[in-house]
Amino acid sequence: MNPIPLLLILCAVASATPWPTYRHDNRRSGVSPEALTLPLKEVWTHDGGAPQQAWTGPAKWDAYSKNDGLQSMRNFDPCHFTTAINGLIYFGSSADNAVHCLDAKTGKEKWLHFTNSSVRFPPTIEDNKAWFGSDDGFVYCADALTGKTLWKKRAAPTDRLIPSNGKLISPWPVRTGVTVENGRAWFAASLLPWKTSYLWCVDSNSAEDAYLTEHSEVTLQGAMLTGGAQLYIPQGRAAPIAFDQENGKRTKQIGQAGGVFCLLTEDNQLIAGPPNQKEQNEQIRIADTSSGKRLTTFNNTTRVVVSKGKAILHSVDKLQCLDLTRKGELEAAIAATEGALKKLDPKVEEQKPEIEKLKKSLIQSQTDLKGCLLWQIDHPTPVELIIAGNQLIAGLNNEVVILEASSGKQLWKAPVKGRAYGLTPAEGRLIVSTDLGYIHTFAAKP
Secondary structure, eight states: OOHHHHHHHHHHHHHOOOBOSTTSSTTOOOEESOOOOSSEEEEEEEEOOOOOOSSOOOOSEETTTTEESOOOSOOSOSSOOEEEETTEEEEEOSSSSEEEEEETTTOOEEEEEEOSSOOOSOOEEETTEEEEEOTTSEEEEEETTTOOEEEEEEOSSSOOOEEETTEEEOSSOOOSOOEEETTEEEEEEOOOTTSOEEEEEEETTTOOEEEEEEESSOOOOSOOEEETTEEEEOOBSSOOEEEETTTOOEEEEOOSOOBSEEEEOTTOEEEEEOSOTTOSSOEEEEEETTTOOEEEEEETOSOEEEETTEEEEEETTEEEEEEHHHHHHHHHHHHHHHHHHHTSOTTSGGGHHHHHHHHHHHHHHHHHHHTTEEEEEEOOOOSEEEEETTEEEEEEEEEEEEEETTTOOEEEEEEEEEEOOEEEEETTEEEEEOTTSEEEEEEEOO
16 A cells, blocks of 8 residues: 555644534634635535524613713623534534534535523533533533533523523522533623622533532623633623632623633733723723733724634724734833833932933834734725634624735635624634525535
């Protein structure tokens, strides 16, 4: 047997990077190491039915703040987000209360697993198992190849269901998805801050309890994140909370942030936003997870993706790339210099040389800060940004675009039906989910 074709097959399989959980990994980075082969062509479209979101949009007008155009802080389920691995595509549905598994090549349904209410996040896939939570208050583990239930666990304290937006849900729905890492699975059952919320950690294979902790005055919703020894959970209208992974105890609240869009950078800085509905301009903020303090604010921004110390975001009709690492260093230096200047008195003759030295240093740092902008282009506002290798993928209204991440140069685009909130570059395909319920799948032209 000629070993070369076999080697090529093995290399192809090894390079087929999957997307096994929401936004690729437990940092919710939205970054995959593998670029797509361009150009792409649409190979099939699946109509999953219009999503029925957990929460309606924000109020149209805040009379007290005299502010309109308020932001939604709980928009965690605008489409049927997907995960993809081993030639299969998975999504949870708020339209028919089920998890679907599709053949990635053809779009044909392989299996269907119903629950008793909405499934708002895609299943996490690992070791041929699929984990997912439902608004019915249960968490499920199914065989990823057949859909057969392996175990089912009630995360809510009772089986009781209540009406909500035309459906029946548990007073403690599971709206965090299921985060799986090192043989453990985390999820939370939560709805209202004046009701007790439940944070679970179980053995991912047997569902045997590792711990259950109860928390008051919190609303745990949105995808969980893991980084270091911490577990981070968004709340929507309040700041995300950090918990100790080992015991589920609350450690701190990450101040100056909010919303359900959260990601952790490679150095465990938390990016989240907006801080509240009343901000006149949409904001994304970066916080230090060790102290919980705000580091940087991006105004007029709703989405950002960070890879290798560089941040790509949209602000005021401009898509731009920033050297985030250098920006952080310079901002820290500026803060330190300004602090040192406050301690000096210009009326004291002996301190004047030091004051002049610090002022020159401050001017230089402020000048260098402008150099952190690596590129900038005119571009429509994206609803999602993802990185695949050296490519930036932007989800827009009725369109998806791929740009060169190092320059912003457009490489490819295609129409889709609706706003492209869900982007999954996996195993050589681009899977696009829209707010109208469509799932478009693109692959390289033969």
